[in-house]
Every structure is written in structure tokens, then in C-alpha cells.
Amino acid sequence: MVNRSVMVAADGIIEVRELRKVFAPDIVAVDGISFQVQNGEIFGFLGPNGAGKSTTIKILTTLLAKTSGSATIDGLDIDKDQKEVRRIIGYSSQEVGVDDDLTGRENLMLQCRFHHMTKERSIEKVQTLLETVKLMEASDRRLSTYSGGMRKRLDLASALVSDPKVLFLDEPTTGLDPQSRQDIWEYVRGLNQKGMTIFLTTQYMEEADRLASRLCIVDQGKIVAEGTPKDLKAKIGADVINLRFKVGDSDACSKAAQVVKGLPGIKEVGLCPGSISAESELTVLAQDGALLVPQMVKAVDAAGVAIERITVSAPTLDEVFLKLTGKTLNTIDRREAVKRLGREGRRQER
């Protein structure tokens, strides 16, 4: 245990040390993670489903007891000062915790009452928030009539009634359509510009890239990398070459991977998707990728594999993840993850 008294002058608004959570009997959801979130930044937690993102956010928001380690929010201990922590945080969960029988306005008024605001102040605050999330017109309709994006926006508004110092967003755009996603991103940026610290988890590398000023890449309960999106991508120090093969040619990818591995300048060769997958793609990380393309095409061709398309691009967080974990956060994984979400969230809770 860290001696709390010497930690008073902490730099970060969120300080997490050796945080660990084990679910009975022996499922290690969070495996001794440490990180610091600076005041006023958007801090991202990027990782696949089951990486321990939700568990971490639930511990930090005092909803779940940790197994060991320590964490403070603005110098307040998440265990000893639970109530004080709750006064300064806002939380929007994956499940969207709103009451469907109440109207949008009623839901927000209720949150204001939970934060002990006077009636006058609540009315004023609710009005402002409804305008911010563009739900004025729907404000007196019951939530059961709202779309997914509207519910999410209302949920976000309800996390903001108390003007929190730190806002926790657990997968804020999972399952939303592109327009709703853009809207949420816009609100989050706006809040951050006004000085709010935001901690968000996501399984979308694009979301982490666009929103987060700094991020942790997490996998299997551990932090595998930390830094700004730019730094993380620069660390790859290579270009990304993507090879796509004909649909139905199930051996193409593995054959090509075999050949490519032997070429000079190759830093990393990705895994081939399982044979069930209709599209087969191979991701390769290489120094001076553009120069390597002719050679690669020739070699793969010689092995009797037809390439349908080849692209060279700068690395994204996807490749960072690939390099660090040997896995990709690809679209297929993501779609499956979305389907599992609801159940997963509740399982962790229990």
C-alpha cells in the first residue's frame, strides 16, 4: 500500500496505482494497472471487449469495489471519500441509465434532485442541458419514444447536471449510428474546451485517435502502451501495407504471409483471419513501405497467390494495437463485441 499522506500533492486529477480487480473465483479483470490523468485532458482507454475497461471505470466511479491498489480523484480516495468523489464526477454508462417511463426533462430534474440542487437552479440547469444536447423538442416526451442516439444524449446530459470536474464515459458511442457518434464527439470536445477532464473508454481506435489527448491501450486487464495518439503511432516507425486477396481463396493469406516474412525491411506480419471469413486481408508493417511494394508483389505472385488490392498508409492505432498485442481491433471483432456488450456489462456487475 502506498502511504496516502505523502500523496497529497498529486499532479494528476486521477491517480491510479496498482489497481487490481479479481472476480470470484479467479477472473482477473484488471491486473495491477497504474496511470495518471492530467487536469483538463481527454484521456482514453482503448481496448477490445473484455480488456477490463468497464471494470476500471466502475471502480473509479465508486460503483464497484477494487481488490487491491489505490485510486484518487482530485485527491479524494475512491473508498474513503466515496461521497465526496461522487459530488465531483459524472458518469455515463454503456447501458444508458435512464428511466423510460419518465420524460427527458423529468429524468434530468431527478438527477438535479439527487445532487441536492434547488428547484429554481434545477429548472435552469435542465433547460441549458436540453439545449446543449438538442433535445428541447423531445423534452416532454417519455424516453420510451426516444431513439438510441437521443437516449445516449440524454444520458450524457444527465451526467452533467452537477458540472462535474471529471466526466467518465463508458463506450459513449458503441452501437450508435455515424451521425449520433459525431454529435457525441462534438459535445465531448465542447465540454473539454470548457475545462472538464474526461475519461473515456472505447473499442473504436478512430474514436480514441480523434478525441483523446492521451490514451492507454489496454488488453487483458493490463496497460500495454500509454501516450498521445501521435506518439503511439510514431513508435511503430513503419508504414502499413495492406494486402487484400480474392474472396473465397482461403489459403491466399497464409501463403502470402509465409512469403512476405522472408523479405527484408519487414517489421511485423499480422495474423490471417480464420478460414470462415469471406474477405482475407494481411497487414504488414515495414520500413519504407512504398519502396517495398514492387518486391512484395513479385514475391507473392511467384508463390501463386493473386493479390486483389495493395495499399500503403501511415500507421493508425489499429496497427499500434496489432504490434503490441499481436491482435487486431478489426471490424469483425467489433461487431461481435457490440452484440455481447449488454450481457457482458451485467455479468461484470454481478
Added chain:
Amino acid sequence: MKTEWGMEVVAIFGRWNTKLLRQPIFIFFSLINPLVWFLLFTQAFSAIGSLPNFEQLTGTGDYTTFFTAAVIIQTITSSALQAGIGIVNDLDSGFMDKMRVAPINKSAILFGKLFSDAITTIIQVVIILVIGLALNVHVASGIPGVLLILALAAAFGIAWSGLSLFVALTTKSSQTTLSIGLLTTFPLLFLSAAVLPVELLPSWVQSVAVVNPFTYIAQVFQSLIIRGVEWNVIGNAIATILIIGTISLTASVAVFRKKIS
């Protein structure tokens, strides 16, 4: 601190009342349920009223009048079930997390719900007494007696809801909460003085009935409806409610705190 607790309870109480009013099906069932009970039992068992000693033991020869207490208890216990189910729904929807992340007292979440259920109970008991009036059931203790019936019904409702909350928070399943609730309510009702006066029950049932809380609750309603204000009977009922309430509410608040922190 105290005023904050009050504010939180009022907010949560208001939320449940609003939800209730938006479910017209509730009003429908509140009317249908007692009607069904009154009709089924009093028609099928009206002969019980003319059993030897029945009038001597109870003060009335009309079984409908006697059975009103059982209808009230059945209604209270079935709406108590709703307390637990409402909490499980909140756990599932994520609304519970929303409340827990706010700086509110955990007990306020439970008491707001319990007080709202008490209001529900009062409305339902008023409906039963009105239906009873139409069936020629007159409350012997008059208006003060009616008020006393409502107060005791609300208090017993809160105490009994505590058990439903306890089961709900422990199992986190509305199905289980419902099953356990129904499985306990019916035997308890029929093994108490609610359906027959204790003296007319078979001897083994009698020994169950004397330790069955429903007996004392049934007796107080029977007494207020049939005979008038009898303080010893009221005292027994209050003691029963206090014992159940203390146990059930302490237990559910404790489970609620533990599950969370």
C-alpha cells in the same frame, strides 16, 4: 444531512409515483384483484359463516365481512412483491448505477420506493373497502377505524416489502423474487387466522397460525371491521409489524450497502 436524505427520498418517491400513474394497467389490476378474491372465496365459502360458533368467535355471521381482512392482506403482499421487482428492473437497466453515482444515501433509494409502495397499498385498501361497502361490509370502528386500517396496512406493506427487497437484492432476479414471494404468501395466508378463526383451524394449523405474522395482521383488520377498536389486538399487530419491519429493513439496507461498496 437529514434534510438531504429527506430530499432524496422525496425525489425517489416522486419518481415511483409518476411511473405508477403512467401504467393504467395498475389501476385495472387494483380493481380486478380484490373483486376476484371477494367473489371467488365469499361465494364458494359463504356457508362458513353459518358454521356453529363462527358468529360467537368472530362477531359476525357474514363470511364476506370476515374475509375482507384476507383480501386486504393478499393485496398488501402482492404489491409488496412489486417493490423487489422494481429494484431488480433498476439494476438491469443501469438506472441503479445512475443513482449510486450521485452523492445520495443508499437507504434513500430503498425508502423512496417503500413509501411509494405504501401509497399504492393505501389506494388499494381504499378500493377494497369501497367494494366491501357495496357487498354490505361495514367497518364497525367507523372513520377512525378506517384510518387505522389504512395506517396499519401501509406499515405492514412497508415491513413486508422489506422482505421482497431483500430477496430481490440477494438474487437480482425478478423471476426468483416473484416465485419466492408467491410461494410464501399463499401458504402463510391459508395457515393463518385470515381465512378461518384460529379456533376453527385443525390443531396443527393452529400451532402454525400462532407464530404466523399474518394471523395478527388478519386479526386486527377483522377486529376493526367486525367489532370496533380493541387495543390489545392493535398492540399485537403493531408489535408484529415492528418485528418484521426491523428485521426486513435492516437486512435489505445491509445487503444493499454490501453489494455496492
